[in-house]
Amino acid sequence: MVTVRPSLQTPEERIVHWALVGTWGLWLIGGLYHVYPILGWCLALLAVGRRIGVFDDLGHPPKHLPWGVHAWGVGMFGMAVALIAGHLNFELGLGTALKSLFGWAKGWGLIAVFIFAGAELHIKPEVVYRASNILALQTLCLTPVFFICGVLGTPGIWYVSPLTYLGGPGPMFFEVGSHLWDASSLGFRLRYFAPWSPAAAFAAHIALVCAMGDKDLRWRTIGVVSAITVCALSQSRLSLIAVPIIMTGIPILSNIFTPWPAAALAIMTTSALLYLSQVKDLIDDLVQAFIGARADSSRVRAALARMAYHRWETEAPIFGHGAIERGSHLVEFMPIGSHHTWHGLLFVKGAVGFLSLALPLAWTFFEMLAKAQRDRHARAGLGIVLVLLFNSFGENLEILSYLAWPGLLIVGIVMKHKLAIPPLWAEFFRKIFAIKDADRVGGVRL
Template sequence: MTPQTLPERIVWSTIVWTWPLYALGALYVIGPVLAWSLAGLACLSLYLGPAMRDDLRATGAPPPIVIAWCVAMVVMLIALWVGHLNWEMGIKQTIKSTVGWAKGWALMALFPLAGAVLPLRREVVIRAQCKLGLWTLCVTPVLIAAPYLGLPERIWTSPLKAVGGPGPEYFSVFFFTYDPSSWTPRWQFFAPWSPFAALLGVCTVLFALEEKHRGWRAAGMAAGVIMILASKSRMGLVGLVGCTLGPRLMPLVLRSWAWAALAALVASLAVTGQGLARTLGAGVMAFKSARADSTRVRATLQRIAYERWQEEAVWFGHGRVQPGPHLVEYMPIGSHHTWFGLLFVKGVVGFLAFLVPLVWQVALAVQDAARGPRGRLPLGLCLVIALLSFGENIEIETYLLWPALLMLGIHARELRSFG
């Protein structure tokens, strides 16, 4: 399994060399540069058509779902501009926020466009992810030993932080970090924080499950599971179960016996429902209590964002996140939740600009996963994105989520070509 076209070589090299790029503090820069380069190459191949050389020639016009993502992200930019205009933020801040859009939300459209148009095989992306998993397995012993050897949390911060970003952690290289609530070490690998690393671990497992070579499959799955467990993230554990099993259960939707079993299960709830509800409620409380401070801060942030959105800026939002009070440990209002963040920052317009194409993408993946194995990986990745959106601001994580976004574009092309 080796790259055969220029786009495949670019994608392969970027994924496989993730750890060296992380050591340079360059991942946050590489993601947007790669997105705009591949999307520009895709547009050029569409424009020149047969004039392009064979390994760069477009595989066809962008599928409707990819066009929807492109339109939606343009709408997101318009909502940002209107929000800045409404709150009189000035030209300087508007330009800065537009650059932020180009490094964040725009990638939600650029990578699917590249995956749908350029000659990229899903097998190449899958194998590259498994090779990255082997890198992770090699690095993990050093990371795990670091806090017990007295090594520092942060190794260094790259000068590349001068290009600007959400914070210095995006350009920093860590051995580990301490959880402030328990003062125990957590590991974030090549992500800026541990919960995000856990969901990247789920993505690694999903890619590895589709690998045909048993050795590479084992390396990818082991690396993904280690990332989830070492990050000590509740969201990662949920994703490991839900995002892997859910897509594999989808073919049951077309089985009559599965519907009969579901009907029998629903009928049995008349007897067992009350006890089951109590058990589930206790489980949810235990889940939230695992990191009670984090749960409290997130819930308060969401409530403040929702109330201020309703009272102050319904349609186009506040234009940007705003500093939070001491009650939420000065966390920015509009952070830690994509949906409440969209309402606060970009209003109803921005909320719908993300919701509509995401629901469409999930629907396509669900339909394909119910018909056969081809849709399992795209559906699992869609579930990861959905799960991330309820605990993080997904636009500042696209620079590491890009293999998943690229795969969604490849899947859209497969649906167009093979039905």
């Protein structure tokens, strides 16, 4: 099916389109880590201005802010509270606290900001899908250049942008280059516009979901092929698992009330029970193969997880330590709390931080799941939640949130859609709760 290019009718749509299409240009100056957070907060300010009437060029936003947006706002505010409490408990100082709050605004806070902007502003999902696929085409065209650089053994890092002096997590976020050398496999891994290779796979997962939402077959194919290519050449173990699960999980979860997913689940469950021992052996072999693919990396990650969990449990269970800490030589001096979202939250922000992410993420999953049964854009939102969930076990979502911004916008856009109740359930609600015209009005807002 071929469709025309989505029209850019509002200022925010033009901003989003050119911000995505211009990604590689921003990468050349090392500006992605600074520009995308600024973009998010500017979109949020525009949304606030529309709501209070400062900008009335397109009328007022929806009357009620969706509950899902409230959930993320409260959750990410809880992150800031835990951050401040951790700094106070361990007396880390005012300067460190202010620096950490600035990092929060470019990390956890940015997630809530983009979701809020998506829910408040006039942005069509198709604009995000198409801009993401244009970026995917650019990425496909650049891939041979990066790959040849790796094969020829040229320097993987070409230069470091002077924007690094404005502050940031480290110079790797401002490096411009083609690939990274992997000592464990004695080969190279493409990094694209991400700070490291698995982060490129994370961005590709977001692009994959956006590509699947495009109605144009040609652009959809380009987006999917590009995303799979990035995942393959980044050599991320997690992406090898996530890509097939995302591509099959979205259609299955989006049709859980239809017969075929239930039948497929019944067949798989029965088969698994009949061959339980073989299935167990297969899973064990896959786990060992996954760990053995990069044994040194798996060892370091496991040690960091044990250290983070033990120190959270024994030293700071409520609000955490307030900041990551440099590890010992046993973990190659990697920071404790940096390589796993959930263990990192426990170590840095304690149980408060853990729940501040778990609760809104769970809310969003069930909201997207319910809406995806009737809303095709909600299927993209559901895919984004799956991407965040999968990558939370291998990456630190806080530090990579700036790469997920197109997906976060989609989640916010879908949150303002009403939950469409299937006719059978509408009839049920009409009879049981005396709800009139339930199928016509499409249910209630979540």
